[in-house]
Amino acid sequence: MEHTHQINTRIPIEKKGILLSPTKLKFESNGVLNPGISQEGEEVHIFYRAVEDGNYSTIGYAKTNEHLDLIERKSSPLITRDFDYEKHGVEDARIVKIEDIYYLTYTAYDGFNAMGALATSKDLKHFEKKGIITPFITYKEYKYHLEHCNQERLNPKYYYYYNLFAQIGLADEKHRYLRDKDIVLFPKKINGKFVMLHRIWPGIQIVQFEKWENLTKEFWENHIKNLHDHILMDPFYDFEVNYLGAGCPPIETKDGWLMIYHGVCETHIGKTYHAAAALLDIEDPIKIIGRLPYPLFSPTEEWELLGVVDHVVFPTGTALFGDDLHIYYGAADKHTAVAKVSLQLVLNELKKTAIS
Template identity: 80%
Template sequence: MEHKNQNNNIISIEKKGILLSPTIKPFESNGVLNPGIFQEGEEVHIFYRAVEDGNFSTIGYARSDGPTNIVERLKRPFITRDFDYEKHGVEDARIVKIEGIFYLTYTAYDGVNAIGALATSKDMKHFERKGIITPPIDYKEYKFHLEHCNQDKLNPKYFYYYNLFAELGIVEEKHRLLKDKDIVLFPRKINNKFVMLHRIWPGIQIVQFEKWEDLTKEFWVDYIKNLTDHILLDPLYNFEVNYLGAGCPPIETEDGWLMIYHGVCETNIGKTYHAAAALLDINDPTKIIGRLPYPLFSPSEDWELKGVVNHVVFPTGTALFDDDLYIYYGAADKHTAVAKVSLKQLLDELKNQKHEKV
């Protein structure tokens, strides 16, 4: 089925439908969604979030021959909940290969905190946990350091979300850490540094570092004190007015880094998650070349509109076959689905869209 963008007919999206759904197996009976994708030639490796009763998550594994032909699917979890910091969930994996090492970033959920974590592998079969990689600070520390930022440049929504969490009593909770999700690595080093996207509400930030050991508490404290220097995208357009989050690992093209992300807006029917796109400079990804002022695609099909969480398309991985870019996404927090777009068409449109500063 072909889905024309409601706001602009230049980009044509073909929704290929559901790729994976929950099964009767207990570990994935409630949801199969938000997959990390790694492509090797014609093979697509799919590391999906598998949800069981009680909202406990592990990572399942499937493999396709071509973009959508599933030829293997494990009957048990591929990555399980092994440590206290992930005792409630190993969620929303993204995966890249850099200099011979597979880096799998994910959200670790302990029942209270949802924070970024890392696992690595040399063979994509045996992964070693490396622990938490996002700021190990609580909300009171976060506010204190955020107040050192350039307030003239800082989007007031950063304090809005802090105040919202304060009203809910979250910032006063013992052992509550700053929520930091949607951890996505660029698939190669840039200027000899790892480059990573993450999300402190409401925007997408970008962090660069030479080695993982650099990500100390002191590093993150300094980072937050200068947060305005690290914000890549903040909410700008109506479809993403509430908050954003990084989606798929950026795709290296001749025109720049293609970034697929999600944007969220609140309507009279609740929150709606849209897929969105931006183009970043190939040598300096902190520079934005273009950004779509409308969604790349939005919930429109039954499996996107109704599920565990309604009105959600949540892109997390891609595979490229000639000019066809396949975008793998979570649909209504229940299924894994796929959409297809022309890479050239999307890049041409992004180059025509000058980025507006917030």
């Protein structure tokens, strides 16, 4: 661990520094970032994105405790690239335990398409891949279904990001599918249904379903035709004006679901990724109780400002020890780092920020 740094924000955040960095091992020589986190009592299981030359990714594994002592770190990938749909990358895992099954969602990258995929486990050691779970919908199909939306309620930026792909010709390719990343599950079923967050630029959408088999192409077509009803959050504040993405699996609290996400804004030196927070209704999580009008934390330290992609903090998992919330995040697409904050302070602040 590096030295602890205290920074001035409206909510006191203690940056604990770098937890994991690239090594000389081939599979993780370029980056160790964006980890899925599963807490089992005092143990914290870390499923990090390991990047090798050529931007090929797998999922590595490490284990720590409350004090961020490194107990274990595997010298080879835990989850490898096995299928054509992920032949370039198994990226950015998030993990939850629902009943007796661990669900690990990740971005499958084939060199062209970035889509959400699922793997399950009973023991955190052996994972069974279930394939792509996001829409197999081309950009032309996406635009067609988008035109069925209530245009008065749909942020025009959804067309802006479609047009970005159209301008460079990607939207015309037959095998270019809708980019859908940051797939994050709630850690329990709500009213008997799985609840999942996903990201079609520029916002965070929410989807509920009873069985994984329900996520058919027809299901997703109907979802997009009614996208205005499924948008949880769109860009709202200056620090997230470009786009948002789901971050850590939501945390169940007495006040609601605490959601830590990332927001991106353009600056004079390029994009900056911030960590942000919102509070969702416990029974109906599409209802937002509060949303911080400023970042929870931002890139300020050297390891966040300079790396493979500069100016990035990218939260993907948490562990809770009493009131101490540890937030694990990717730093500049190179390292895995940890920040610590009081859970109660975050909740108190969020309850002051109700959005009408």
